Amino acid sequence: MNKREITEIKKLFTKERCCINRLAGCYVDGEKNKLLEFREAFLSLPEEEMFKYLDIFRKSLSGTIGKNLLNMEFPLEQEMGEGTQKSLLALRDSQLKDDMILESFYDRIIETWYHPENYLILLIHCSYDIPMKTSDGMEMVDASDYIYDFVLCCLCPVALSKAGLCYNAETNSIEDRTRDWLVDMPEQAFLFPAFNDRNTDLHSLLYYSKNAKELCPEITEQLLGCVQPLPAIQQKESFQSIIEETLGEECVYDVVRNIHENLNEMIEENKENPEPLELDKTQVRKLLERSGAPEENLEHFEQQYDEEIGASMTVMANNISDTRKFEVKTPEVTVQVSPECAELVETKMIDGVPCLVIPMTGDVEVNGIRVHNRFEQE
Numbered sequence: 524m525n526k527r528e529i530t531e532i533k534k535l536f537t538k539e540r541c542c543i544n545r546l547a548g549c550y551v552d553g554e555k556n557k558l559l560e561f562r563e564a565f566l567s568l569p570e571e572e573m574f575k576y577l578d579i580f581r582k583s584l585s586g587t588i589g590k591n592l593l594n595m596e597f598p599l600e601q602e603m604g605e606g607t608q609k610s611l612l613a614l615r616d617s618q619l620k621d622d623m624i625l626e627s628f629y630d631r632i633i634e635t636w637y638h639p640e641n642y643l644i645l646l647i648h649c650s651y652d653i654p655m656k657t658s659d660g661m662e663m664v665d666a667s668d669y670i671y672d673f674v675l676c677c678l679c680p681v682a683l684s685k686a687g688l689c690y691n692a693e694t695n696s697i698e699d700r701t702r703d704w705l706v707d708m709p710e711q712a713f714l715f716p717a718f719n720d721r722n723t724d725l726h727s728l729l730y731y732s733k734n735a736k737e738l739c740p741e742i743t744e745q746l747l748g749c750v751q752p753l754p755a756i757q758q759k760e761s762f763q764s765i766i767e768e769t770l771g772e773e774c775v776y777d778v779v780r781n782i783h784e785n786l787n788e789m790i791e792e793n794k795e796n797p798e799p800l801e802l803d804k805t806q807v808r809k810l811l812e813r814s815g816a817p818e819e820n821l822e823h824f825e826q827q828y829d830e831e832i833g834a835s836m837t838v839m840a841n842n843i844s845d846t847r848k849f850e851v852k853t854p855e856v857t858v859q860v861s862p863e864c865a866e867l868v869e870t871k872m873i874d875g876v877p878c879l880v881i882p883m884t885g886d887v888e889v890n891g892i893r894v895h896n897r898f899e900q901e
Contacts, residue, residue: 524594524729525797528718529584532673535651536580538573541566542649545619546576549629549644550681557629558641562619565647579645583677583712583731588799589839590735594717595749596727607748608725611715615674619648632678635746636711636739641681643706648674653721671723673716677709678742709733711742753832755842761831762843765807769824773817776851776870781814786844787862793840800840804828807838851879 524532535542543565550559565573586592601607610628617624625646632644651671681704689700710733717727728747732738736756743751753761766782767774789810793800802810808824832838849865851858858879860868869880887894 524588524592524717524719524727525799526588527797528721529588529592529729531721532651532714532718533581533584535649536577536584538570538577541573541577542651543580543647544650545648547619547625547646549625551629551633551638551642551644553638553640555633557633560625560629562622562625576645579677579679579706579709580647580675582708583675584714584729586731586735587841589801589842590755591732593730593732593738593743593752594727595730595743595747595751597749601748602726607746611674611728611747612725614646615648615672615715619646619674631746635741636678637741638678638680638710641704642710643679643681645677645679645709646674648672656721669722671718673714673718673723675714676712678711679709680707681705682707711739713742713747752836753838755839758832758838758842762807762838765824765827765831766811768827769811770816770820773820778815780849780865780868782810783844783849783862784865785810785814786840787846790840790844790846801837802840802843803837804832804834853879 534540545562546565546568547562548560549557552558565576568576584592588594597606597608610631613624614628619625628646629644649672651673652667653669653671654667684700684703684705686702687700688697690696691698709731712731714729714731717724717729719727728749730743730747730749736754738751738754740751743749766779770778790800804825807828808821811821811824812818828834846862848859849862849868851868856879858868858881860881867881871878871880873880883896887896
């Protein structure tokens with residue numbers, strides 16, 4: 524799913540466009556005991572309660588594609604026989620009306636996912652009558668050929684509110700506040716099936732993780748049966764390792780700066796595309812060649828890529844390049860400039876010592892104090 528498709532589904536989680544048929548849930552304590560199960564028509568909920576649920580569902584589709592939000596495909600073996608895709612299809616097709624299917628799904632989550640405290644499993648079933656769109660992107664509300672049926676599952680921590688004092692309006696007094704068990708925003712969530720090309724894609728799903736640095740293989744691989752991509756931080760670390768190992772002694776300042784600038788240029792050119800920019804092994808090699816990597820140093824590139832990332836795996840350009848800053852770090856000093864000014868930082872040999880050189884032009888401040896440039900005066 525791209526940014527536009529995610530936004531389109533996210534907009535359904537409002538009162539005006541709500542297409543949620545049914546809500547189901549299971550409240551689990553830290554000892555994996557089911558304390559509560561419920562199932563009801565979503566639109567029959569009190570309005571204030573409904574809005575709080577909608578906040579949770581919107582949050583599960585928030586974040587950055589390739590970091591918090593990951594598109595995942597089912598391996599072929601999970602689409603055959605008793606694979607995970609079959610159980611998810613059964614859950615969706617039941618419209619959350621089958622107690623046995625729900626019970627089995629709850630049990631699988633409780634068995635698979637480790638959470639040290641209480642949590643709430645939330646499930647919704649939705650039917651979206653997909654409006655046709657004109658060539659200029661306008662929705663034709665009365666024209667629709669397809670219905671997108673999907674389920675969204677959210678795993679929300681439940682924690683006891685903090686102790687404290689509060690004002691009681693009825694008694695006009697300050698008193699001890701009653702502590703409640705509060706449902707927090709989801710830590711993990713998934714949408715099945717995916718909404719690709721504005722239609723149902725049974726071969727894929729969209730996974731959400733609140734913490735982009737710590738994905739949950741228990742959910743992605745064991746519960747859902749998908750191959751988990753490298754987390755964003757690991758993609759960046761693996762890419763850096765490939766550059767260092769491949770270039771060796773030729774991993775010099777100018778080449779690395781060129782890689783950074785060329786990556787940012789590619790990201791900028793792709794900015795209007797709703798699909799995030801992904802680079803495969805061939806494209807990464809071309810990036811190194813374009814940035815000045817010697818051909819002889821690229822002989823072992825493919826082996827390094829396969830070991831660090833995986834032969835058929837891709838990396839998100841936004842995950843491996845920081846478009847907001849260009850940083851040069853030594854053990855004693857760290858220099859940061861905006862990416863468009865990266866060429867201002869140069870390396871020069873001065874009195875036999877390799878140095879970073881930055882031109883002092885325009886206003887110069889030291890700890891907030893404007894100083895005069897003595898060299899310009901001379």
